[in-house]
Amino acid sequence: MTASTTPGRRPPSQQIADELRQAIADGSLGPGARLPSERALAQEYKAARNTAARALQLLEEQGLITIEHGKGAFVRERQRLFRFGNDRYSFRHRATGLTPFRLEVTQQGKEPRVDVVGITREDPPEDVGERLGVAGPGSVLHRENHYFADDEPVQIVSTFLRWDEVHDTPLMQPKTGKNGIYGRLEDLGHVMTTGRDEVTARMPTPEETETLRLPAGVPVVEVLHTSFDQNGEPFEVTRYVHRADRTGLVYDFPVDQTEEDA
Amino acid sequence: MTASTTPGRRPPSQQIADELRQAIADGSLGPGARLPSERALAQEYKAARNTAARALQLLEEQGLITIEHGKGAFVRERQRLFRFGNDRYSFRHRATGLTPFRLEVTQQGKEPRVDVVGITREDPPEDVGERLGVAGPGSVLHRENHYFADDEPVQIVSTFLRWDEVHDTPLMQPKTGKNGIYGRLEDLGHVMTTGRDEVTARMPTPEETETLRLPAGVPVVEVLHTSFDQNGEPFEVTRYVHRADRTGLVYDFPVDQTEEDA
DNA sequence: CCAACTCACTGGCTTGAGCCAGTTCTGGCT
């Protein structure tokens, strides 16, 4: 045997995808450029339309192109529009009177909008309950917001608070007043002193695909944020879901110089 | 017209996918469980085999199942094995004599391995050049390593250093000695004082799919790390590529309490 | 002038057939 499994030739659909991928990589198909139609590709490569369609699907799954019904397939524009990170929680934004999200969006010349989707008493998801230190039916208040820039959905934000603490406060209302929920949590004696962000990525659920209006082949970034107060107690957990192709996260941190093991 | 676009019925392949997804969600198909074969599904739903196959593909793209040639389709086990974050750079791991990676892997009872894939002089990628403050042909040293746990690939790590600074140092060698590259960079006068991680997620390139042995429908998490020394100067940039389904990132950070705008 | 219609395009999805390539079971032969 020469090599294992005889590399031989790749199947036609993958060959077509390879050639198109190459054309995108070397710039002969620039961002926004339209690819040949399925029928045209099929003819060009003497393959069935199915096969050409499969090739385009492969590229879409790899996040290289977007396919639009009735219009065609287009090389995806790479644009990383939003940058979030530990800065998102910084107090220094308060001088502007804008939330970090509104600041970011207006700086880009777009119109921010927040939809309050629901404020409900709920059973906490397992990961949230663990972090917030609660369990049992109805032990959390769940505030779900959807954020938009120029009517384009940007992120899904689910905030969880301890029901016992907040059920008779302005945190039950859609409008939470100056400095938002963190302002009200300070009224309750919780000043965010440290934060923890747990970051994962995955493919979106069908619901997320719909609410974020995601094209195929775009993962989501999920951030599970926990806020700790001046006593080191967790008092708020928020789950952020962003589309990965439009969002970057930036974390700046000091490096611990002490050599003792924890 | 009642509603827009007549919600009507979803296409058969999506209906099949929906029912299977439901079965996975409610636990009647647990992790590791085997799904019916394409031919069985086709018969059950009175559809063509193609249609059943399409349904399974949809679930694979959504990261819910893995399809294995000759074996069948299986509900994916969710396992988040590795947790990295700002802790990855902490000096306190030095007491153990192990790198954070080896520590993490051995704690899981697995055998860590690092392959040094290449140590080459290169033209810096644009994003790296900007952050490292260099440009031009041959201005960086690129060290590429692949990390494994029990021969399973875990991460691809590309470190970039300024060629001018390191070309006659042990940093050219595969083995860098005590405390690794950060130890040698300290010899050169750079102590990591702050770090910045820029986190993004995307679908893998075909090369990454191969080296990380990724099943379909698994995104990758890319971390572009920049190290700053005691003078606030960047001296090292590293790109980490992880498979998203096995990796979580954790960032702990103090929250800046000063209200002045930057 | 503008609205409405028509038609030629685009992709979405299905059918049913077929061949190929991994995997696993099974039964027969040593």
Place this chain on the structure above:
DNA sequence: AGCCAGAACTGGCTCAAGCCAGTGAGTTGG
């Protein structure tokens, strides 16, 4: 008992044909 070949499964991929549903431009009628 142990091995080994083949049968019976699995998915991978293709073909050719067809119908449906968005899109957009060009035409037609008010």
